[in-house]
Amino acid sequence: KNEVEQSPQNLTAQEGEFITINCSYSVGISALHWLQQHPGGGIVSLFMLSSGKKKHGRLIATINIQEKHSSLHITASHPRDSAVYICAVYSNTGNQFYFGTGTSLTVIP
Amino acid sequence: DAGVIQSPRHEVTEMGQEVTLRCKPISGHNSLFWYRQTMMRGLELLIYFNNNVPIDDSGMPEDRFSAKMPNASFSTLKIQPSEPRDSAVYFCASREVLTGNTIYFGEGSWLTVV
Numbered sequence: 458k459n460e461v462e463q464s465p466q467n468l469t470a471q472e473g474e475f476i477t478i479n480c481s482y483s484v485g486i487s488a489l490h491w492l493q494q495h496p497g498g499g500i501v502s503l504f505m506l507s508s509g510k511k512k513h514g515r516l517i518a519t520i521n522i523q524e525k526h527s528s529l530h531i532t533a534s535h536p537r538d539s540a541v542y543i544c545a546v547y548s549n550t551g552n553q554f555y556f557g558t559g560t561s562l563t564v565i566p
Numbered sequence: 567d568a569g570v571i572q573s574p575r576h577e578v579t580e581m582g583q584e585v586t587l588r589c590k591p592i593s594g595h596n597s598l599f600w601y602r603q604t605m606m607r608g609l610e611l612l613i614y615f616n617n618n619v620p621i622d623d624s625g626m627p628e629d630r631f632s633a634k635m636p637n638a639s640f641s642t643l644k645i646q647p648s649e650p651r652d653s654a655v656y657f658c659a660s661r662e663v664l665t666g667n668t669i670y671f672g673e674g675s676w677l678t679v680v
């Protein structure tokens with residue numbers, strides 16, 4: 458059983474669409490990260506959340522601690538958003554990181 | 567700032583050889599992380615340091631792997647002896663704990679063990 462589950466695994470969208478990627482986790486956490494991995498392999502940290510909601514440009518991340526669920530939203534999607542998005546949580550017991558398997562997003566012009 | 571700098575970017579080595587990966591974190595950052603990414607297992611945290619001290623090495627797969635951080639500006643991840651299953655991309659990342667939540671990743675070291 459994976460401690461972090463992401464859905465969907467693959468997502469294809471038309472440019473301009475609103476996109477949601479979901480992350481559920483089963484461990485108690487102190488923080489949740491959303492990472493973006495570009496086709497070339499580079500990784501960028503988008504958000505770190507411990508509660509509520511954060512917004513950066515067209516990206517919005519929310520977390521519900523009680524439901525152990527987070528979502529990453531992309532508004533007005535663009536082909537340059539095509540990447541793999543990875544959810545990672547840092548547990549508050551055992552001091553461990555757990556990673557989701559990633560959601561591969563392709564935005565078509 | 568130049569960002570997190572990793573070397574080598576690519577390495578191909580024979581089974582049994584020692585491999586040393588290097589990382590220079592962003593100046594002023596006091597947390598450093600080593601990750602491994604494979605197709606089968608995705609992204610895994612291997613070890614992380616706070617203020618040059620290893621905090622959690624539970625992700626290090628076995629004794630063949632070791633990591634050091636002799637000072638705030640340099641860390642190494644060593645594999646000795648290397649095996650084909652160690653082939654992966656190894657990422658280093660750093661963070662300034664007190665004022666920053668963002669983790670900054672290096673471009674990765676692509677290791678192939680043949």
